[in-house]
Amino acid sequence: MKMMSLSFLKFFHLAIIVLQLGLLAPTSWGATSAEVRCIESERQALLQFKAGLVDDTFDVLSSWGSDEENKRHCCEWKGLSYSNQTGHVQQLDLYGLQLQDSQILEFIGSLTNLRYPSLFDCGFKGNIPSQLGSLSQLRYLDLAFNSLEGSIPYQLGNLSNLQLLDLRWKNYFVGAIPHQLGNLSKLQELYLADIDSLKTGQEKGVGGEWLSSLTSLTHLSLSNISDLKYSHNWLQIIGKLRSLQELDLSSNDLSDHYILSLTALEFNSSNSLLVFWE
Secondary structure (H helix, E strand, O other): OEOOOOOOOHHHHHHHHHHHHHHOOOOOEOOOOOOOOOOHHHHHHHHHHHHOOOOOOOOOOOOOOOOHHHHHOHHHOEOEEEOOOOOOEEEEEOOOOOOOOOEOOHHHHHOOOOOEEEOOOOOOEEOOOHHHHHOOOOOEEEOOOOEEEEOOOHHHHHOOOOOEEEOOOOOEEOEEOOHHHHHOOOOOEEEOOOOOOEEOOHHHOOOOHHHHHOOOOOEEEOOOOOOHHHOHHHHHHHOOOOOOOEEEOOOOOOOHHHHHHHHOOOOOOOOOOEEEEO
């Protein structure tokens, strides 16, 4: 690889969550409130999710409904943060809990005010439920390092407030990147790296035109996309993203000549662009 590889974003991701906690409950691990109780439909959805786990070897969700009193007050459950004004769950933190062979069930669509689900490295398999696309308050969606499969649901393009989308590493998505992602006008970071079977969609005449709408994008990772080397118009479009600061195109068999022609384009005028390629 030319230059250095992309750094891990774990610390950065956690920092985002911590900074947002001021808008949520006083603490995300056992917050209490005498005035606000969790929403009943959300409580039921969370219990449904726990019941559907295939393997919770380390009993990480033991606080979820551990007794009759606790069952009624999901605001006190481990890994949750909620609005201290409305009682709605806004953060679901299952980061790295290794819930092996479990699935992201449709229940998550019931958490209508969810903003920060941290589902990195949870051992999830199966498809991304299309219900995620109905969570209009989502700011941050990290599904990296799971074993998800199927196509990336086009409904994710409905997440108009989304700022970060991370689907890379170990996932097995197939088909084309949905052009509806171009609707995510507030998106700042998009990571689609190391998904061997994912394609650009050029064979269906879609191309990368949708990327031109992501004018807020600062970080873009498209490493190891199976047909990117044949999709030259993608790089021309990427070259017009004026806010872009970091671009990962590694493992795409792109020639040095092609990359050098890309860097000669009129990239962002106020910031230097860091490009990674093989």
